[in-house]
Amino acid sequence: MIERLPDKDGMRYSLTPNRSISWPALVRVWLGLVAVTSLVVVFMVLAGAWLVVPFAGLELAAVGAGLWYTARKCCRREVITFGPRVVRVEKGHQCREQEWELPRQSVRVYLEPKPHPFAPERMWLRSLDEEIPLADFLNARDSRELMTLLQSQGLPVTRRTQAAAGLWF
Structure with missing residues (x-):
């Protein structure tokens, strides 16, 4: 998702992955799974199958860890600020x-071809000897929107070409 932020020095954009559910709602979903699993486990224990308890606990721990990991990945954020002399890129989670500050006159955008038709193109900002991967979490539509936005800021775009890696490519 691309969001324009107010900035006194120039243009500022926040890039975040699309999130379909908030953290509190995700915790409620996990607690619902815990409740349903606990109910099933109680009936299984009453029926004499007490060995179900550790496996149900492991299953809930694995699901909880997977949900936490996915939620953490969805909390990534990149902020690009276009000032009169510099382009600033900031990355982080919480x-x-x-953080990078690149001289605006030397910044270029490099695009790598799509690995398959549904994938977005990978982008890098390059300046002098630095190359910064940019917004690898955006979907194809948001990636195209970001490319339009970068071009509107006057950054030249170069498409990289890849040589065939084998007989099947």
């Missing part, structure tokens, strides 16, 4: 973890 807070800014990485």
